[in-house]
Amino acid sequence: xxxxxxxxxxxxxxxxxxxxxxxxxxxxxxxxxxxxxxxxxxxxxxxxxxxxxxxxxxxxxxxxxxxxxxxxxxxxxxxxxxxxxxxxxxxxxxxxxxxxxxxxxxxxxxxxxxxxxxxxxxxxxxxxxxxxxxxxxxxxxxxxxxxxxxxxxxxxxxxxxxxxxxxxxxxxxxxxxxxxxxxxxxxxxxxxxxxxxxxxxxxxxxxxxxxxxxxxxxxxxxxxxxxxxxxxxxxxxxxxxxxxxxxxxxxxxxxxxxxxxxxxxxxxxxxxxxxxxxxxxxxxxxxxxxxxxxxxxxxxxxxxxxxxxxxxxxxxxxxxxxxxxxxxxxxxxxxxxxxxxxxxxxxxxx
Amino acid sequence: xxxxxxxxxxxxxxxxxxxxxxxxxxxxxxxxxxxxxxxxxxxxxxxxxxxxxxxxxxxxxxxxxxxxxxxxxxxxxxxxxxxxxxxxxxxxxxxxxxxxxxxxxxxxxxxxxxxxxxxxxxxxxxxxxxxxxxxxxxxxxxxxxxxxxxxxxxxxxxxxxxxxxxxxxxxxxxxxxxxxxxxxxxxxxxxxxxxxxxxxxxxxxxxxxxxxxxxxxxxxxxxxxxxxxxxxxxxxxxxxxxxxxxxxxxxxxxxxxxxxxxxxxxxxx
Numbered sequence: 001x002x003x004x005x006x007x008x009x010x011x012x013x014x015x016x017x018x019x020x021x022x023x024x025x026x027x028x029x030x031x032x033x034x035x036x037x038x039x040x041x042x043x044x045x046x047x048x049x050x051x052x053x054x055x056x057x058x059x060x061x062x063x064x065x066x067x068x069x070x071x072x073x074x075x076x077x078x079x080x081x082x083x084x085x086x087x088x089x090x091x092x093x094x095x096x097x098x099x100x101x102x103x104x105x106x107x108x109x110x111x112x113x114x115x116x117x118x119x120x121x122x123x124x125x126x127x128x129x130x131x132x133x134x135x136x137x138x139x140x141x142x143x144x145x146x147x148x149x150x151x152x153x154x155x156x157x158x159x160x161x162x163x164x165x166x167x168x169x170x171x172x173x174x175x176x177x178x179x180x181x182x183x184x185x186x187x188x189x190x191x192x193x194x195x196x197x198x199x200x201x202x203x204x205x206x207x208x209x210x211x212x213x214x215x216x217x218x219x220x221x222x223x224x225x226x227x228x229x230x231x232x233x234x235x236x237x238x239x240x241x242x243x244x245x246x247x248x249x250x251x252x253x254x255x256x257x258x259x260x261x262x263x264x265x266x267x268x269x270x271x272x273x274x275x276x277x278x279x280x281x282x283x284x285x286x287x288x289x290x291x292x293x294x295x296x297x298x299x300x301x302x303x304x305x306x307x308x309x310x311x312x313x314x315x316x317x318x319x320x321x322x323x324x325x326x327x328x329x330x331x332x333x334x335x336x337x338x339x340x341x342x343x344x345x346x347x348x349x350x
Numbered sequence: 351x352x353x354x355x356x357x358x359x360x361x362x363x364x365x366x367x368x369x370x371x372x373x374x375x376x377x378x379x380x381x382x383x384x385x386x387x388x389x390x391x392x393x394x395x396x397x398x399x400x401x402x403x404x405x406x407x408x409x410x411x412x413x414x415x416x417x418x419x420x421x422x423x424x425x426x427x428x429x430x431x432x433x434x435x436x437x438x439x440x441x442x443x444x445x446x447x448x449x450x451x452x453x454x455x456x457x458x459x460x461x462x463x464x465x466x467x468x469x470x471x472x473x474x475x476x477x478x479x480x481x482x483x484x485x486x487x488x489x490x491x492x493x494x495x496x497x498x499x500x501x502x503x504x505x506x507x508x509x510x511x512x513x514x515x516x517x518x519x520x521x522x523x524x525x526x527x528x529x530x531x532x533x534x535x536x537x538x539x540x541x542x543x544x545x546x547x548x549x550x551x552x553x554x555x556x557x558x559x560x561x562x563x564x565x566x567x568x569x570x571x572x573x574x575x576x577x578x579x580x581x582x583x584x585x586x587x588x589x590x591x592x593x594x595x596x597x598x599x600x601x602x603x604x605x606x607x608x609x610x611x612x613x614x615x616x617x618x619x
Contacts, residue, residue, distance in 0.1 A: 006444065006446055006484070006485050007446075009463055009468070011463070011464075011465075015460075016458070016460055016461045017460045017461065017462075018460075018461055018462055018463045018464055019462045019463055020450070020462065020463035020467075101440075104438075104440060106441070229459055232454070232457065232462055235451060235454075236451060236454050238440045239437065239438075239439065239440070239448075239451060240434070240437055240438060242398075242403060242432070242434040242437070243432075243433075243434060243437050245401075245402075245403050245423070245432075246401060246403070246427065246431060246432030246433075246434070246513075247427055247451065247452070247454040247455055247507065248422075248423045248424040248425075248426065248427025248428070248454060248455035249423070249454065250423055288442060292442060292443075292444070292447070293440050293441070293442045293443045293444075293447065294443075294447055294450075296462065
């Protein structure tokens with residue numbers, strides 16, 4: 001590892017591996033990791049049955065706290081929820097980073113171009129039309145819904161090549177149509193199933209168990225590393241199609257692979273926790289302020305920021321107005337909507 | 351003379367309109383070639399065709415004898431660099447980060463930043479005189495500095511051939527000369543083949559070894575500026591009456607346009 005003027009380079013002497021990162025990156029990662037651990041512990045400690053942070057740490061380390069209830073409460077009730085929140089945040093943040101890089105638009109996010117709406121429609125359709133379906137099929141349905149929407153957007157926006165601006169415009173339109181179909185489904189569905197779907201649509205990690213984590217994890221294990229490998233491709237596409245082609249990037253292939261990654265991550269996240277808005281918008285933006293524009297460093301940073309954001313939103317949602325619980329999607333929207341307006345305002349005046 | 355790029359019976363379309371028809375051109379290696387012509391004559395399309403950005407309808411482009419369509423795009427990118435007209439960098443990108451992007455065709459999925467990448471990036475910054483500004487975001491630079499940063503990116507790509515589409519647009523006169531001088535030095539000291547679309551005929555004559563004048567999708571004339579640049583050529587290609595005199599500074603042809611108004615002014619005086 002070497003420190004240059006403005007970036008650090010990591011090179012393996014006997015393996016053909018090397019990567020370049022902004023020099024701020026290692027410190028930022030360390031800070032984010034520590035912050036995440038703190039939120040993990042505090043969030044797990046908080047609840048109707050109070051457990052001290054020290055006891056949480058002890059239980060997680062496998063030490064005896066003298067209270068046999070602790071292990072059950074932490075491992076079965078609270079930890080899955082906190083972990084789900086963090087994982088969902090990672091997925092949404094990376095999906096947002098990819099989309100913003102591809103469209104060269106800091107206002108793009110999976111919920112804006114209709115990918116999340118497609119995932120939501122598929123999942124709601126499954127809940128309302130086939131209430132007895134097992135839970136692990138939900139991510140698959142959401143992924144298919146997200147893929148179909150993305151494919152439709154991509155094809156409708158295609159005109160001898162795909163253009164970033166058309167992708168956004170068509171995406172907004174398709175998203176609105178998909179949203180209308182979801183509303184239709186909710187209006188005509190069975191009242192019990194609909195209430196299930198509504199809770200899920202609000203974007204919540206309430207009552208999530210290891211089962212949901214098991215369904216989500218394979219998607220993340222597959223597509224998160226892929227997104228890190230594609231970071232360099234995203235840098236190139238970020239310079240515009242002509243420059244990227246001139247540099248030798250097979251533009252349409254790379255863009256297709258990146259869209260697939262984005263769709264898989266946002267689809268599986270939405271399937272697990274519903275639509276948690278604005279994370280895909282805010283996390284990449286905040287991360288860019290922290291580690292700069294190149295995606296090698298940006299992508300993992302955004303993942304950590306996104307995870308932290310949803311975990312924190314869930315904690316705030318539970319603690320702010322206790323005993324009333326706000327879904328974390330409401331919390332992220334309460335923070336995200338003004339942030340979005342601020343971005344719009346700043347972009348207009350730039 | 352050795353040829354860097356040649357086209358044979360090249361036909362290029364934008365959408366369904368044919369822009370260039372059955373065009374044959376030979377770009378000499380290690381020289382500066384300027385493409386000139388009126389708006390819409392197809393000079394930018396030809397440059398895009400040479401850079402494999404536009405697929406030929408018929409005919410082919412040959413890179414040192416091999417049809418460019420038969421080479422992998424990455425292999426082409428190691429021999430041929432392209433700077434499109436007024437490219438836009440993402441917000442916040444620093445000069446050094448932009449220049450580092452030029453190394454893309456030399457990298458792999460795992461080998462993302464070799465020592466060579468570092469060396470070529472730093473030397474591109476040095477050649478273009480951008481070392482001082484290397485850590486500044488592009489949006490904080492002047493137009494001329496920004497253009498130099500983009501040229502540095504193309505240099506980091508380390509290709510023998512460099513294609514540039516109107517590298518001087520939106521620059522004031524001093525910065526135009528600064529950019530052209532830089533390209534001239536690159537050609538003379540490093541022997542890189544440079545092909546550029548230029549709007550200004552007099553600058554084209556001053557900096558180019560080889561001039562290609564285009565008219566309605568075909569080549570009207572090509573050769574050394576002293577032969578191509580005639581009053582008849584300017585009349586046919588641009589529809590403009592002119593006098594060609596000798597540039598008092600460089601000794602190259604200098605085109606003085608004649609308009610009704612300038613003629614009448616002379617009468618008044």
